[in-house]
Amino acid sequence: MARSSTLNVAVIGVGRMGADHVRRIREVVSGARVSAVVDADADRAEAVAARAGGCAAYTDPAAALAAADVDAVLVASPGPAHEAALLAALAHDLPVLCEKPLTPDPASALRVLDAERRLGRRRVQVGFMRRYDAEYVRLEQLLRTGRLGRPLLLHQRHRNVTSPPGWTSDLLISDSLAHEVDATRWLLGQEITAVTVLRPAPSGDAPAGLQDPQFVVLETDGGAIADVEVFVNCGFGYQVRAQAVCERGTAHVGDGHAMVTQADGRWGGTIAQDYLERFEDAYDREVQTWVDSVRHGTPTGPSVWDGLAAAAVCAAGVRSLTEGGRVEVELPERPSLYG
Numbered sequence: 001m002a003r004s005s006t007l008n009v010a011v012i013g014v015g016r017m018g019a020d021h022v023r024r025i026r027e028v029v030s031g032a033r034v035s036a037v038v039d040a041d042a043d044r045a046e047a048v049a050a051r052a053g054g055c056a057a058y059t060d061p062a063a064a065l066a067a068a069d070v071d072a073v074l075v076a077s078p079g080p081a082h083e084a085a086l087l088a089a090l091a092h093d094l095p096v097l098c099e100k101p102l103t104p105d106p107a108s109a110l111r112v113l114d115a116e117r118r119l120g121r122r123r124v125q126v127g128f129m130r131r132y133d134a135e136y137v138r139l140e141q142l143l144r145t146g147r148l149g150r151p152l153l154l155h156q157r158h159r160n161v162t163s164p165p166g167w168t169s170d171l172l173i174s175d176s177l178a179h180e181v182d183a184t185r186w187l188l189g190q191e192i193t194a195v196t197v198l199r200p201a202p203s204g205d206a207p208a209g210l211q212d213p214q215f216v217v218l219e220t221d222g223g224a225i226a227d228v229e230v231f232v233n234c235g236f237g238y239q240v241r242a243q244a245v246c247e248r249g250t251a252h253v254g255d256g257h258a259m260v261t262q263a264d265g266r267w268g269g270t271i272a273q274d275y276l277e278r279f280e281d282a283y284d285r286e287v288q289t290w291v292d293s294v295r296h297g298t299p300t301g302p303s304v305w306d307g308l309a310a311a312a313v314c315a316a317g318v319r320s321l322t323e324g325g326r327v328e329v330e331l332p333e334r335p336s337l338y339g
């Protein structure tokens with residue numbers, strides 16, 4: 001693709017997240033346009049394509065990727081559909097931004113990694129958006145300077161208002177905790193070696209049978225310990241926080257009080273209700289950075305290796321949840337392609 005030309009993006013999966021990315025590419029991001037949308041629901045694909053204008057609707061990802069005016073792919077379909085979409089995109093040597101999880105399990109993530117390695121260059125970026133959130137970026141930069149000494153502990157919180165219908169206890173790990181798994185690896189610059197999932201008494205407000213909340217302990221190869229509360233029916237807001245405890249100080253992000261009011265004998269603010277609101281700026285920055293990077297070469301954000309590492313940690317987490325106890329993470333050697 002010529003450097004100056006507009007990037008024609010096919011968006012695969014136009015449910016809530018994918019439709020928001022279509023809007024973002026149309027209204028916020030520069031240097032790209034949506035040339036195709038794909039969804040198993042033909043009516044939904046048609047409706048999103050009509051809103052986007054100048055865009056074709058497909059139900060079959062393979063047909064969309066074979067179209068002449070597709071330079072890049074954004075995958076926002078449900079996790080189990082990612083492997084097929086990623087392998088098809090890599091077969092066409094197209095750059096991809098794939099929503100998390102890369103794939104739902106390590107075996108399929110490894111197949112994607114092998115396909116990218118065969119191409120010999122990075123084509124895929126994984127949508128771990130915390131890496132583009134202004135507060136998280138500041139925390140990562142601070143930790144990297146070493147000014148507070150070594151990070152010893154990382155306390156994280158991941159709360160959703162309610163879980164989607166049919167949600168399972170495993171999904172609190174593979175779909176929600178996956179973000180904190182990546183944030184832990186990125187913030188600390190360390191790999192996670194073992195996972196222990198603890199099961200507090202479930203909330204009476206969670207659907208029957210759902211283990212919610214969960215408390216997860218992650219051990220790293222640098223000797224740090226990270227804990228994560230995952231609570232997806234907290235009822236009051238979407239809250240994602242991290243506090244690093246270092247040798248000479250602590251740093252805390254995620255309170256994000258944009259405005260505090262004081263009136264009628266009270267003070268307070270509002271809490272975001274979902275991830276599209278809480279991470280709106282981060283998503284904008286993520287997609288713009290991806291577009292800029294692929295227009296000039298290869299994606300620079302979270303890689304297939306990061307997606308595989310998250311899948312391996314989550315698989316260990318699901319085992320700990322179901323069998324109990326501490327489970328070690330099984331991760332192959334990091335290939336040189338991923339530095």
Ligand code: ISE
Binds near residue numbers: 159160175179275
């Ligand atoms: C969802 O898929 C997300 O990615 C959200 O960021 C997360 O908070 C939620 O728990 C997941 O199910």
